[in-house]
Amino acid sequence: MKADAPEVRTTAGVLSGETGKAGTAVFRGVPYAAPPVGPLRFGAPRPAPGWDGVRRATAFGTPPPQSAVFGTDALAPADADDGDWLTLNVWTPEPGPGAGLPVMVWLFGGAYVIGMSGLPEYDGGRLAREGVVLVTLNYRIGIEGFALVEGAPANRGLLDQLAALAWVRDNIRAFGGDPDRVTVFGESAGAGSLAALLATERAAGLFRRAVAQSVPAPFLSAGLAADVAAELAAELGLRPTADDLGTVAPGLLPAAADALGARMGRYAPRWGVLARTAIPLAPVVDGEVLPRAPWEALAAGAARDVELVVGHTRDEYRLFMALDGTLGEEMAEDRAARALRDFSPDGAGEEAYRKAFPDLGPAGLYELVRSDWLFRMPSLHLAEAQVAGGGRAYFYELVWETPGMGGLLGACHGLDVPLVFGNLGGGLPALLFGEAPPAEAEELSGLFRSAWTRFAAGEGPGWPAYDVERRPVRLFDVRPSVTAYPEEVSRTLWQDHVFGALPLLAARGRGPGL
Template identity: 65%
Template sequence: MSVAVSQSSNSPSDPVVRTEAGRVRGSREGSLAVFRGIPFAEPPVGARRFAAPRAVRGWDGERDALAFGPPPPQAGFFGMDGPAWDAEGHDWLTANVWSPDPGPGAGLPVMVWIQGGAYVIGMSGLPEYDGGRLAREGGVVLVTFNYRVGIEGFAHIEGAPANRGLLDQVAALEWVRDNIRAFGGDPDRVTVFGQSAGGGSVAALMAMGRARGLFHRAVAQSVPGTFFSPDLASDAAAACASELGLKPTTADLSSVDPVRLSGAGDVLTAKLAQRVGSWGKAAHRQIPFAPVVDGDVLPVTPWQALADGAGRDIELVAGHTRDEHRLFGLIDGTLGQVSEEQASAALQMYAPGPDGPRRYREAFPSADPNELYELVHGDWLFRMPSLHLADAQIAGGGRAHVYELNWPAPGMGGALRACHGLDVPLVFGNLDAGQAAGLIGDGPSPEAETLSARMRAAWTAFAAHGDPGWPAYDSTQRLTQLFDAQLAVTPYPEEPSRLLWEDHVFPALSLVRRPGHE
């Protein structure tokens, strides 16, 4: 079935590409052809609410691809409200393409970005994700896209497939496989890259049979170690539905307005402190949703999958920032304000093993409460999951490169240092767009521009031929690229933390004990 698309006034110089679903007309932005808001799947609303994504229907004529599609529902984040979403429509699942040379014969490397947002927020249309500079200077076809987040994408709902957000990502990659040649890309040279929840998504995709063959290289930036077991995920969905007096089933939830449902998720998040007794670390960190190790869509955790060889044929770059937790400390008001009692509680909650708190203090004898608090949070949430992903890849017979971003950003008076998220503007080269200005400061310095150019060159070189410019990681030398004002390759720099976590397995987070038995 095809649908007609009305035409608007266009310029003869506008680029037009024929996709499998129909022709799309983009815009010419300098040397690039840019296409925004191309649907890669049918809107997941109505009868398709909470269903796996379905390929988009074809259309007649030319479809304008000039504006980003509407973001998936995420309650009040980014100043959006229900009427705004209704006005923009329900085409949540759309892709955007920046190409230096649209045409089936160009054969350029393809980079597909998966944005983060704790699996509850995120949209591809944010200015920090503009792909223009990376595509133009790196000679790659750059793709970004939206996927369902929060309850729509990750709640474990009876009657619905698990991990719908991950299934959306697979559908986007299938769209890339089937269409990217027409935009100048090589479907046999696809690199996925993502940060935070996007990095966790990259790790999950490496473990998923449904994604096999859809990409050939992967960059996992600041991978969170938070994956849920079915029991925890089911309890989270039930708790969310109960905020509306409903059951966590498709029959009950499919008629609830998406924004109202996302709002219920926000209410649940605000109450998570009450659930530490049953949810443990997930409640303590206010994490209501994450990919579910359901045994089907996601058979096992990424670390187990890679150790078993699932990523053997995928080249991997994995890494993190040095000061991952400082951004969260600023957000929650703990930055520089941690008491000895708070530090002790954090060590008790997150340090690995029964003697973890003691070992942390011995490994960092001069660390004050603030440093210990930041270290154990950063290690548990991002640094060690990222490192262990590389270790698992090597154990499974694959190849990995490891990096750490050490550059102390000058934004916020230098308080955030090399914090979580700093790598995003540096990799995209959007140093004064969106949230980047707060991290990097007003008017990017020459030092920031130089570092950004080096990171962009490493990422695009890896996408082009699998070599980011530094040696592969192994279990003996552990060579790591340090990104700072001066580049260096050294043994992994966070050795005390590595040794503390060496024998830890990152399992799916489960219920500590059943609700009602606190």
């Protein structure tokens, strides 16, 4: 084979890739399941058909339909309705069987409504060059992937991820990978997906290690998910069934979720804290694909055989404040007070936060309580659940402050992603680091890549395992250190809170919020 056109043989046929800019072989747009269209729409993923001859694998697959919330819908091509979304990409420094390299499989984030594996920040060349086989994948999101639809299995996005992992098990040896040394890593909704995979028996044996970066809180009970689905379908004048929704072109469904998200506050009497967010979809604790919420499942030992790295950034919610224009602006006292009432743990209320953080003004309290509820405390509690269930967990916090937006972003949500992949320019990285990433970012990226690939190789990430007495945490900074968990005040406020499936608070009435 030509050096610039590497070939591998998979169970479905021969693939021809190319040499990437980092010098690794890359195979793009590889189908791991059949397109979920026609009679397969809203169904569990089915095996991808094989092919004769050599299939070129040099272009990313079509991304799934995107929400317009953060503008990613503009990145979805006009042919997104073709349903050819279930593809993956492989970067490898040593294509061909026999190398036995560790494998890392990436699950993108995006609030379960946006995301695609072909974004430049997910280019796997630099990570693969560290001595791993790197896999990224598309999976169904939005209504296609996560709405609870009558006549369809729940959590179709998770089922897609499981199908991709089964493909890795059956094929990755041909790319130089070891199917017995698979690490799944993901951030934000990708970390939430990973938490769900840790909790389901269907993932048993598909991966040995996991890295969950900023685990989000929202998981929905079946009752709440059904009520949300009814409102989503009502946006289109339909019932929440596979037959009805199957009459709508896939590219038109995200608009229904966006419309509902824009007025979710009206549903607070039924949906509780979920209504205070703008995203109506999340994994569903349906009793089949996902029997229990991840925190409960891990505490019962569901993932005790999987080594886990989990952590968060220090200033998680600042990115979202930057996106909605409130970062660095004065905030009305009543807005902060409502956030404290809505997001503080178990009725502790705003007074508990005000007493615990007396030096913070309205904007600081608003940012902190939303960071704690959405990412920081769910991540910490997942590590503690893993330890309680007899498993091993390692915890980290990213505390380095990016110079992006004049330093206002701090150590914000998503900052870890370009650092882990080593892609520091263009797109979102340009917002985070500015047009010229500082040398400190490159140094920190090297620390992340080394820790993640070392962990994937079975050598541990480079700091002590977490325990509930000493609480050792790796602080990622230009000068990294290990210390007791630094967010002790928040941890104490949340120590008795139980993260689980969000409930439906009241039956559906005759109108929104009734």
